[in-house]
Structure formats: structure tokens, C-alpha cells
Amino acid sequence: MTSCSRPEDLYLYLEGELGPYDARKLEEHVECCPSCREALEERRLLHEAFTSLPPFEVPADFARSVMDSLPEPETRTAGWLAPLFAAVTALTVGLVGFHLFTGLSVFEVLVAVNRFFGTAIAQAAPLAAKTLKVGGVLLNVAGDLLAMGFAGLSAFSRVLGPQGVALVVGLGGLLSLLAFFGARRFLHQGERS
Amino acid sequence: MNTRGQDALSMTEDRQLVSRALKGDRKAYEMIVRKYEQPLTSYLGRMTGEREAALDFAQEVFLKAYCSLASYRPAFKFSTWLFKIASNHIIDHWRKKKLPTVSLDQPVDDEEGCLMPQVADPGPSVARKFELAEIREKIERALASVPAALRELFVLRHVNEFSYEEIADIKGLPVGTVKNRVFQAKELLRKRMEGS
Numbered sequence: 001m002t003s004c005s006r007p008e009d010l011y012l013y014l015e016g017e018l019g020p021y022d023a024r025k026l027e028e029h030v031e032c033c034p035s036c037r038e039a040l041e042e043r044r045l046l047h048e049a050f051t052s053l054p055p056f057e058v059p060a061d062f063a064r065s066v067m068d069s070l071p072e073p074e075t076r077t078a079g080w081l082a083p084l085f086a087a088v089t090a091l092t093v094g095l096v097g098f099h100l101f102t103g104l105s106v107f108e109v110l111v112a113v114n115r116f117f118g119t120a121i122a123q124a125a126p127l128a129a130k131t132l133k134v135g136g137v138l139l140n141v142a143g144d145l146l147a148m149g150f151a152g153l154s155a156f157s158r159v160l161g162p163q164g165v166a167l168v169v170g171l172g173g174l175l176s177l178l179a180f181f182g183a184r185r186f187l188h189q190g191e192r193s
Numbered sequence: 194m195n196t197r198g199q200d201a202l203s204m205t206e207d208r209q210l211v212s213r214a215l216k217g218d219r220k221a222y223e224m225i226v227r228k229y230e231q232p233l234t235s236y237l238g239r240m241t242g243e244r245e246a247a248l249d250f251a252q253e254v255f256l257k258a259y260c261s262l263a264s265y266r267p268a269f270k271f272s273t274w275l276f277k278i279a280s281n282h283i284i285d286h287w288r289k290k291k292l293p294t295v296s297l298d299q300p301v302d303d304e305e306g307c308l309m310p311q312v313a314d315p316g317p318s319v320a321r322k323f324e325l326a327e328i329r330e331k332i333e334r335a336l337a338s339v340p341a342a343l344r345e346l347f348v349l350r351h352v353n354e355f356s357y358e359e360i361a362d363i364k365g366l367p368v369g370t371v372k373n374r375v376f377q378a379k380e381l382l383r384k385r386m387e388g389s
Binding site: 007008011012017045046048049050051052053054055056057058059062063064065066067069070071 | 219222223226227230231232234235238244247248251252255256259260325328329332333347351352354357372373375376379380382383
């Protein structure tokens, strides 16, 4: 006969949480162990009571009172909608104001506005295109130069090895310092003479 | 909380309701409130022991959930997310009131000594003394005397019918710890009922 079941296994068995092998073992044991059979029956009744505890009563108007206590919703409007709406409103007000002020018809005003923007765009477009083209070429050149620089540096470090690179960097630093102090001294002597 | 098929359906429904609520549809959030008002109040009621306090807490939890709805990730279950808020809300309340807490690293003390979960102790057949309704009444009364940290896990498991994995997610505990504590709560309840 297998050893007596642990009380936690009895609960897990009743909840269907015990694996099939352990569940079978427990069933076999309970068959021939009166003490465990009694313990299982007791837990079964308790388990039934645990799982059928009544829910709390909620007043019918509870959801309504929750909704009344909520702040106004923060609706997710697109960020560009408000400025667009403002721009359209300003344009409409401007057109109507211009019409009232000058007596010109809205249609004439629209034609004039259209002509003004058309001319502006016609002048600005080639300039913008040229700027973009020159910018692109400059970016390409800068990219190529950087790539060449990196390739040169990596080839240099491959040839010299890490110690060689450290030596060159150290020598370079030393020469720079010498050049710097030498230039200062030379300038001071120039001032004195 | 229920079967897998119902779970999946409920999750999809919750995601749709949350999505609509985020777009400003208050009716959708009201449907969420109606769906969860009873499980949430049942949980909070057992944690506070007072119906009125439970209703006040439930209202505050729904408000908190509404205000942080944008932080809800649809990959997770809405019910788990909501109960995590509720659990933290209760803990905050207890901290503010400075209620004594019980360390659960040690076995829970009973009047009759230490409750040792490993020892098989069939004990006298208490359950047979009462009919099911009587047992439920006794459980409700005994529940108030169970340490809050054990009571909470018991309620989440048996009143709210969360799986052990879901409770582990809500409480940020390992599944084994949750199983052990729910068992401790049940054995403690059994012993308290036995003594009554």
C-alpha cells in the first residue's frame, strides 16, 4: 500500500489540479485506506462549500453611480486635427472679411489667393529642388570620405596591431604637444624681439 | 475563470470594450463595470468584511482602472489586470490604516499550535456535522479570522474562480507559493470551524 496522501494533494485532487499519475495513485490508495477515504470525503464537502460561497449583492444602480463618478473621457483625437480646423476657420473668416472690406466677390478673392500661392510655389519649388540635390551630393561625398577614413584606419590597425596603434597614437600625441609648446615659445620670442 | 473557450470569448469581448472605452465610448466602460461589479465586490467584501466599504472600494477601483485604461495591455486578461489594481488598492488602504500584517514565511499559528501543511491530519469529521448551507455560513464567519494575505488568495481562487497561474500573476508570486497559501487558508478555515 502506498503512503497516506498529503492534505494539500486531497484538495488539489478535488480541484482537478493533480496530475493524472498522482490522481490515479491517490484513488488507489484511498480505496484501501479508510482514514484517507474519510479525510477525502470531509475535504470534498468542504470543497463544495468553498466553491459555492454566494456572491455579494450589488445595488442595481451601482454601475450608474460608478459612471457618474468618472471624469470626462480623454478622447484620442489626432494631434493635427485641431490646427487644421483652426487654419480652415481662419481662412474662411479672412476670406469673408476681405470680401466685406473690399467688396470683391469671394470667387475673385479665391482666384487671387490661388494665384499668389501658385506664384510662390513656382518660385520656391526649383530652389528647394536644387537645395535638396546639393544636400544629397554633399551627404554622399561626406559618407564616402568617412567610409574611406574608417577603412584606412582599420587597415592601419590591422597592419600595426594594437601595440603599434598605441605607439602611433602616443607618438602623435607627443608630437602634437611638442608642436604646441614649440609654437608658443616661438611666438613669445617673436613678441620679445 | 471558466472554461478555456469561454475565457477566450470573454478576453476578446473585454479587449473590444476597452478599445471602445479608450475612444471615449462610456457605454462600453459601463458594460465592463456591469460585468465585473459582482466578482469585484465579492472579493472586496471578503477582504474588508463590510458590504458598504466593499462598494466604496469597488467604485474607487473602477475609477482607478478607468483613469489608467490606456496602460492596459490587451495581451493580458482584463480581469487579471483589474484584480491587480483592486489588490494593490486594498494593500494601500491597509498601509494607510497601519493594520498589523502577518509574515507568511513562517507557518501560520493556530490557537492549537502551528499549522503544518505537510502533516496528514484527517482530524474529526467536522464537515459531516453540518449541512452545506451551514458550512458556508461557518466559512464566511471563519474567513474573517484568517490572515488577510491567505484570505485574499483563498477568495481569488474559490470565490472569483481564478486559476492558480492567474492568481500568481495578480499577486506577483510563484505558482507553488500560491497553491501552498491557498491550502494553508483552507486548512486554517477547517480548524477554525472545528473549534467553533
